[in-house]
Amino acid sequence: MIKLSQERTRRLIAVHGWSAVICGLFLYVVVLTGAVAVLVHEIGAWSVGGSKVAEPMAAPVDATLRELIETVPEAQREDVSLFGNAAGEIVAYFHTHQQNPASGNMEDFGTLMDIDPRSGEVLRSREDYGSEVFNAGPGDALDRFIVDLHVNLHLPEPWGLYATGILGLVMLVAAISGLLIHRHLIKDAFVAPRPTGALLEKKDRHVLAGTWGLVFGFVLAFTGSFFSFATALGLPLVAITAFGGDQVAALETLSGTPEASDPAPVPMANLDAIHARSAAEAGSVPQFTSVSHWGRADSQVLVFHAPSEGELTGTTNLFDGATGEFLGVKPSLGTVPSAGTVAFDLMGPLHFGHFAGLLSKIVWVCLGLAMCYVTITGLQLWLQRREEDPLWRRLASSVEVVAYGTPIGLAGAAHVFFLSYGRADTHYWVASGFIGFSLLTIALGLLLPRAALHRTLAGFLGALFVLLPFTRMLLGGTPWAEALAGGNGVVVAMDCVMVLSGVICCRVAAGLGWMPRFAALTPRAAT
Amino acid sequence: MMSLILFLVASLLSGLGLAWLAAVNPKRRRVYGLSRPAPVVPWQKWAMAVLVLLPGVLLVVFGQVAGFVLWLGAVTVIGWMVALRRPALTR
Numbered sequence A: 001m002i003k004l005s006q007e008r009t010r011r012l013i014a015v016h017g018w019s020a021v022i023c024g025l026f027l028y029v030v031v032l033t034g035a036v037a038v039l040v041h042e043i044g045a046w047s048v049g050g051s052k053v054a055e056p057m058a059a060p061v062d063a064t065l066r067e068l069i070e071t072v073p074e075a076q077r078e079d080v081s082l083f084g085n086a087a088g089e090i091v092a093y094f095h096t097h098q099q100n101p102a103s104g105n106m107e108d109f110g111t112l113m114d115i116d117p118r119s120g121e122v123l124r125s126r127e128d129y130g131s132e133v134f135n136a137g138p139g140d141a142l143d144r145f146i147v148d149l150h151v152n153l154h155l156p157e158p159w160g161l162y163a164t165g166i167l168g169l170v171m172l173v174a175a176i177s178g179l180l181i182h183r184h185l186i187k188d189a190f191v192a193p194r195p196t197g198a199l200l201e202k203k204d205r206h207v208l209a210g211t212w213g214l215v216f217g218f219v220l221a222f223t224g225s226f227f228s229f230a231t232a233l234g235l236p237l238v239a240i241t242a243f244g245g246d247q248v249a250a251l252e253t254l255s256g257t258p259e260a261s262d263p264a265p266v267p268m269a270n271l272d273a274i275h276a277r278s279a280a281e282a283g284s285v286p287q288f289t290s291v292s293h294w295g296r297a298d299s300q301v302l303v304f305h306a307p308s309e310g311e312l313t314g315t316t317n318l319f320d321g322a323t324g325e326f327l328g329v330k331p332s333l334g335t336v337p338s339a340g341t342v343a344f345d346l347m348g349p350l351h352f353g354h355f356a357g358l359l360s361k362i363v364w365v366c367l368g369l370a371m372c373y374v375t376i377t378g379l380q381l382w383l384q385r386r387e388e389d390p391l392w393r394r395l396a397s398s399v400e401v402v403a404y405g406t407p408i409g410l411a412g413a414a415h416v417f418f419l420s421y422g423r424a425d426t427h428y429w430v431a432s433g434f435i436g437f438s439l440l441t442i443a444l445g446l447l448l449p450r451a452a453l454h455r456t457l458a459g460f461l462g463a464l465f466v467l468l469p470f471t472r473m474l475l476g477g478t479p480w481a482e483a484l485a486g487g488n489g490v491v492v493a494m495d496c497v498m499v500l501s502g503v504i505c506c507r508v509a510a511g512l513g514w515m516p517r518f519a520a521l522t523p524r525a526a527t
Numbered sequence B: 001m002m003s004l005i006l007f008l009v010a011s012l013l014s015g016l017g018l019a020w021l022a023a024v025n026p027k028r029r030r031v032y033g034l035s036r037p038a039p040v041v042p043w044q045k046w047a048m049a050v051l052v053l054l055p056g057v058l059l060v061v062f063g064q065v066a067g068f069v070l071w072l073g074a075v076t077v078i079g080w081m082v083a084l085r086r087p088a089l090t091r
Helices: A006-037 A040-047 A062-069 A138-152 A159-181 A198-243 A247-255 A271-282 A339-352 A357-384 A390-420 A426-447 A450-474 A480-485 A489-509 B002-024 B026-031 B042-061 B065-084
Strands: A079-084 A090-099 A106-115 A122-129 A286-292 A300-305 A316-320 A326-329
Touching: A006 A040, A006 A138, A006 A159, A006 A198, A006 A357, A006 A390, A040 A138, A040 A390, A040 A489, A062 A079, A062 A090, A062 A106, A062 A271, A079 A106, A138 A159, A138 A390, A138 A426, A159 A198, A198 A247, A198 A339, A198 A357, A198 B065, A271 A286, A271 A300, A271 A316, A271 A326, A339 B065, A357 A390, A357 B065, A390 A426, A390 A450, A426 A450, A450 A489, A480 A489, B002 B026, B002 B042, B002 B065, B042 B065
Parallel strands: none
Antiparallel strands: A079 A090, A079 A286, A090 A106, A106 A122, A286 A300, A300 A316, A316 A326
């Protein structure tokens, strides 16, 4: 590949290795939770026993909204946001904009209601600021915890975003330095791990996963850093450098100048008709609807759509809220389509992998897991080369603890979620469950000899995974027959994934391969 | 549904191409002590490249942009899985 001098190669190996040693374990947590978070909608639906309806936003909502808006304080009738949650409910947020005394920032403030799309009944209602009110229902605890761990490591804003953004940059550095130091990238692309020595085998495994995952590692790291830094750092920097510190002017350039204000009261156009027209234009069911200035002459309705079949990006349609007239497709960035808009639009699908439904999500989960594998095997390789040193030996145990402790914490949190769902504050208990199971793993790491640690933790993780469907169903979760009858195959599929993952971990704990071998292998001397 | 079928066919063909590449890869065979295969003739090299890459090109030609990106991801995962699996020994 690329020929470098010995000195440069040595320096690059140091950069590659030390960046991984310093940030590798945090990077692993972020990447693993990211791989899991790809399935966040499915996890959300599984945790609450499935969706009430497959497409809540396809249900008629206009009459319900007109009725409900009369029940909220008049000040909160300014704007309405509308979307479907994982439980198949419609979430409506009637809100205004005011300063949050806790943060000092201007925020949305209003009443959020979870609505049954079949009956229009309000299932839950809460009043709060936009930063607090979303995903705060009891059924949102598990998926919200996983997403927050991935996005900001549960650190306060903006420090959490900075931390994950920096970890994304570290992953970029590791990918680029890995590409430069590995001279036989193409030649070794098909060399299966050689079973002649633990060190060589680990090196082969690391190189192989790194080689095949290089391009997507780069893409995931770049887009992840973008999402971390774009709002936390990027927008303020753009505002300072290009708009003299005027964030409002920067926002108007990025999202368009608001229409001239016209507060004259006008009846709202029928939202169901707007949704139907928008779905016909976009070729998919609406995902999110934002109504600004409800019941005013200057009202506008933005309807966001997921990508239609074969497309990579979704569309956003703009309607006149008073007349229901279709005003056109609204670019996600700026006021007219541009190369910047295309690049910006690609960030989401490339990072989240949600552009082709479950199929693309499965592929993205595999890519994320490949990155986890690269991170852990890289760390193991680095530490095994230094295992004579007691300090590095202690760190080797911590790699095992974090590698297994993170999924153990997540699986434990899922068990605790089912125990507390409908009985206690799920958000509190999910966080407590994660911490508790993580501490238990750390304790095992301190107590057990290293030789026994790997198998014990793998067995523990396997047992937690296998037991999850039983915990779910024993504590009142939807049984398989009912889930299938209600069109919630995702519940059954997720249960099967848990059992399968558990069986794989148990095989590892038993000293077997992660899957049965169908061809006999007799290791032979390898070069 | 059409997009799904096209993607699956494209991934299957590329997977076959990758399996072929792995089966005749000289270094893979050497490190596992497998019998040396007959040298790969130029048309076979072309056939392997076409089998791996052409499905992706065709997806783009048929306007399946999402299918192409998905195919890229799938080929990465399939390639890794194919390479990771140790070969059955022939001698």
